[in-house]
Amino acid sequence: MKLTRAFRLVVGLLCLAPLANCAVNPVTGQQNFVTMSESDEVRTGKQADADVRKEYGVYDNPALQRYVNEVGQRLAQKSHRANLEYHFTVVDSPEINAFALPGGYIYITRGIMAYLNTEAELAAVLGHEIGHVTARHGVRQQSASMAANIGIVLGSILVPELRSQGAQDLLNQFGGALISGYGRDHELEADRLGAEYLARAGYNPQAMVKVIGILKNQELFDAQVAREEGREPRRYHGLFATHPDNDTRLREVVGEADRLALPGADNRQAAYLAQLNGLIFGDSPNQGIVRGNRFLHGELGFALDFPAGWKIRNQPDKVAAFSPANDAAIELQMAGPARATPADFLRRTFRLDSGNELDTAPINGLPAAVISGTRQGKPIKVGTIYLKEKTFVLAATAKSPAVYNRYREPISAAIASFHALQDAERKLAKPTLIHIRPAKKGETFASLASQTPLGKNADGYLRLMNHAYPTGEPQPGQSLKTIE
Ligand SMILES: [Zn+2]
Known part of the structure; x- marks a missing residue:
């Protein structure tokens, strides 16, 4: 969760564009049914770029941004649309993802960078995204969804009124593509193009297969952790996630690029790892940090305790906690500047079917109001707290009144635990960092895991980061990523 404010993207402009232009696809040379000229495409990308930057946040490390941009520009110059102005940005997200907007705006999360080990692998991720831009997948996708007038609704189930407008606009405009990719054919085409750009830029195109x-x-590891935690496994970008790594078609398309590869391609491991040293791993302080059941936010200056044993998911626009059986949930979101009183806010924003009695007692010295009742047949309890002129909303619900009754106490306690961050808590709100150093003799991932704050699956994370999953061990002297 990070500090966001409501903002709007002018989506309406797009609808004024002529609806059925055919444009020549830069990759295939064939005519595509698209609604957008190149200048419209660039303008669309630029407008959405502002939203992506606000929604995800740009990772605050100018040297790393410069490095990623340099690698990206080298690839882009070898692409089918070298004339476009490309922008490469590392976004401040622990999620494992990369995505492209139309017009040459490309993003990679710091989360995925932690798992890459060479510059060639970074180039493979960027090359795949450049492939989406050069083949105009975003534009084609958008045209298809506009033609069918599909509105994709994702995100907050509990308090849709508060869903960040920026996130909503991005979802409306680009649909699932940012989250789940463009479908098998487009993903394979992006892999093929990416491998070609890798080869032309002097990297080994097999880095594409390696990244997949x-x-x-x-994905295998997360499925296992998700089972243990009783949550849904994460879905990564498109076929990057669903390709089997021995996929025949993938090997074919990447193999085509092998003949373009320059002799003596260097994967530039040392250069990449040097950039990664000190990278934040997991939550960052301006997104809030989870320690056990406590959620602490240094920048916004608050903390609260979710019920013991609940699973906490920290997302860009909210923090959600789920009961062990996934039959109850609490969500925390922000809702703009604090105006009038918390009770006014609740009356204005939430229409309950029954209940509606308001408790306006302060919570830990902060102005607050709590309402409980039912909505759409489900029990709901909503607390609003004002802190430093900001509105925080905690909403809890359960599958049924019987389930809600079981959790009534812990839900009330969670809402009542919201408080301004104490000085002693500030040091807990510090992030964990990646350190690169040579492996020592006798070190194992189990021994390294015990020195991290990553919890019971720490050895799995370390193995994945060091390309030693599922059973490898560090070799003395190798460059090792550790978490401290
Ligand atoms: Zn893709």
């Missing part, structure tokens, strides 16, 4: 193997292992 890394993401595949990541």
Whole structure:
């Protein structure tokens, strides 16, 4: 969760564009049914870029941004649309993802960078995204969804009124593509183009296959952790996630690029790892940090305790906690500047079917109001707290009144635990960092895991980061990523 304010993207402009232009596809040379000229495409990308930057946040490390941009520009110059102005940005997200907007705006999360080990692998991720831009997948996708007038609704189930407008606009405009990719054919085309750009830029195109193997292992591991935690496994970007790493078609399309590869291609491991040293791993302080059941936010200056044993998910626009059986949930979101009183806010924002009695007692000295009742047949309890002129909303619900009754106490306690961050808590709100150093003799991932704050699956994370999943061990002297 990070500090966001409501903002709007002018989506309406797009609808004024002529609806059925055919444009020549830069990659295939064939005519595509698209609604957008190149200048419209660039303008669309630029407008959405502002939203992506606000929504995800740009990772605050100018040297790393410069490095990623340099690698990206080298590839882009070898692409089918070298004339476009490309922008490469590392976004401040622990999620494992990369995505492209139309017009040459490309993003990679710091989360995925932690799992890559060479510059060639970074180039593979960027090359794949450049492939989406050069083949105009975003534009084609958008045209298809506009033609069918599909509105994709994702995100907050509990308090849709508060869903960040920026996130909503991005979802409306680009649909699932940012989250789940563009479908098998487009993903394979992006892999093929990416491998070609890798080869032309002096990297070994097989890095594309390697990256897909890394993401595949990541997916296997997350499925196992998700089972233990009783949550849904994460879905990564498109076929990057669903390719088997021995996929025949993938090997074919990447193999085509092998004949373009320059002799003596260097994967530039040392250069990449030097950039990664000190990278934040997991939550960052301006997104809030989870320690056990406590959620602490240094920048916004608050902390609260979710019920013991609940699973906490920290997302860009909210923090959600789920009961062990996933039959109850609490969400925390922000809702703009604090105006009038918390009770006014609740009356204005939430229409309950029954209940509605308001408790306006302060919570830990902060102005607050709590309402409980039912909405759409489900029990709901909503607390609003004002802190430093900001509105925080905690909403809890359960599958049924019987389930809600079981959790009534812990839900009330969670809402009542919201407080301004104490000085002693500030040091807990510090992030964990990646350190690169040579492996020592006798070190194992189990011994390294015990020195991290990553919890019971720490050895799995370390193995994935060091390309040693599922059973490898450090070799003395190798460059090792550790978490401290
Ligand atoms: Zn893709």
